[in-house]
Ligand SMILES: Cc1ncc(C[n+]2csc(CCOP(=O)(O)OP(=O)(O)O)c2C)c(N)n1
């Protein structure tokens with residue numbers, strides 16, 4: 001049996017193993033050095049690999065990402081941390097205008113093998129700016145690869161894959177999953193980027209989720225089973241590239257789909273998924289694809305958070321609305 | 329710049345304020361300290377989710393509010409609860425943010441105090457905007473813009489200083505250099521001779537002041553305010569101070585600084601030196617001290633009472649303020665949440 005570790009520890013292990021495997025891998029950001037990051041994800045890296053390999057920078061996100069671009073141009077594989085989702089926004093120009101576009105601008109002559117790690121999304125009772133779901137901005141920007149693990153094993157494997165990837169990766173770490181322990185086999189094969197995984201097979205309907213929304217989707221499927229419906233769950237893992245094949249195969253087999261995501265639903269990744277599935281699976285669908293997402297409001301203060309987050313009940317309600325009365 | 333030494337002895341570099349003025353300042357220092365301690369206690373009791381304490385920085389907190397007129401504006405950060413309270417905002421209203429009720433618990437217009445900024449240095453540009461608008465409108469408003477040492481590394485800090493200087497905006501940039509940005513020491517932010525020295529590059533005056541010396545901070549800030557008010561543009565003031573507590577209760581400061589360092593700064597406490605001076609000058613005796621303590625205890629009790637009552641939060645509010653007129657989508661989302669909650673109740 002593989003050892004149990006938290007997602008924070010799994011990411012720490014992935015960073016360590018990548019740093020040990022390749023001297024070009026360097027980690028930097030705010031408080032990632034002696035403190036080990038505000039979530040302790042980089043705990044001990046400076047101590048064990050030295051200040052040259054894991055270091056604190058001046059407090060400036062555009063600076064961190066901009067410098068990573070230059071370092072990636074010059075033979076390194078930077079893995080940078082944005083302290084919280086909303087604190088990546090000062091780096092938005094660097095990310096959208098340079099990280100995303102440099103390879104294309106240079107006809108592939110300058111690729112940027114860098115990773116931007118972002119503790120991401122809500123469910124932790126955080127104050128404003130500490131709980132944003134920002135994946136749509138990145139997914140909408142051609143040139144960025146966007147990953148969001150939902151399990152500790154994927155957090156390890158996908159981060160290893162991301163660091164080895166030739167192109168820049170935005171790596172979204174669901175904060176609310178940081179501390180629960182699960183088995184992680186670090187010797188397991190590194191999962192391919194761009195492949196979703198069926199977490200739970202189901203015959204009646206398919207829930208499509210990623211990152212922090214996978215656990216509530218699984219819990220809803222569990223509850224649905226009690227109520228007599230066999231609901232499956234697909235965990236995207238990779239938002240970009242998008243795995244049409246796995247997602248559509250599942251939806252075609254059930255004919256019903258609900259997309260679950262924490263971000264506000266308007267112009268969201270969930271909308272993209274619903275559109276793609278509808279275009280590709282229309283003749284297999286028994287009902288329109290539903291979305292269960294956050295409301296189209298700024299992320300609420302802690303006391304109102306529970307009303308915002310897509311929970312089991314809302315997911316089950318959406319499943320109930322999939323026009324079962326029309327079924328043969 | 330220093331007016332009172334650590335030992336409470338006047339340095340003589342400029343005259344001290346009149347004793348009754350200083351005594352009033354001391355009263356405010358004690359209240360600010362008590363507020364910091366009370367808020368920390370409320371975190372321990374689970375009444376507040378988090379509190380970024382300004383213990384050790386009270387002279388800065390008190391002074392930056394004291395030098396402003398009612399018509400001026402204050403742009404504080406998450407660290408500056410005590411300054412906001414010193415400005416006259418109800419402490420219970422300020423702290424409800426940290427209790428998790430809403431993002432800003434007070435009406436910014438009531439005391440001309442902007443919401444506490446969390447994204448670092450971003451508010452400095454807003455401060456410049458308020459100041460520039462005041463000039464265009466012919467008002468003599470001054471804007472006090474607060475940030476920490478770490479925030480000076482952000483691009484927005486540079487842009488704000490430059491804009492303010494170019495437009496001669498009536499802004500005082502007040503950097504509380506408390507030596508750390510969470511765990512990252514000042515040396516990792518800047519190798520400039522001082523943060524105040526950066527002012528040169530923008531073409532504005534920069535002043536370095538002992539941030540634990542109430543009369544000195546007050547004097548320097550008052551001069552900067554006067555300068556801004558008279559149309560001579562912005563000033564960058566750096567206060568040399570220290571964050572005595574961890575970054576927040578969620579932080580473990582033993583990971584990055586020594587107990588000795590903290591103790592050393594404890595000996596430069598901003599309250600002690602004013603008390604020593606006032607006592608020596610015969611302005612403060614035991615009765616006076618008791619009176620001041622009692623007043624701060626009253627305030628603390630009021631904060632405790634205010635936060636003991638759980639104010640109900642209204643889920644409808646999620647949708648109420650996003651736009652002046654809610655979009656049709658928000659209206660329907662509000663309806664569906666209401667229906668959901670009615671189901672829950674029944
Ligand atoms: C743009 C941005 N990046 C990161 C953070 C996370 N963060 C919150 S406080 C802090 C340290 C700030 O240090 P400083 O400016 O010195 O102020 P202090 O907390 O010491 O008062 C950091 C990194 C943030 N709030 N905003």
Ligand SMILES: [Mg+2]
Pocket residue numbers: 476477478504505506507508509510
């Ligand atoms: Mg600081």
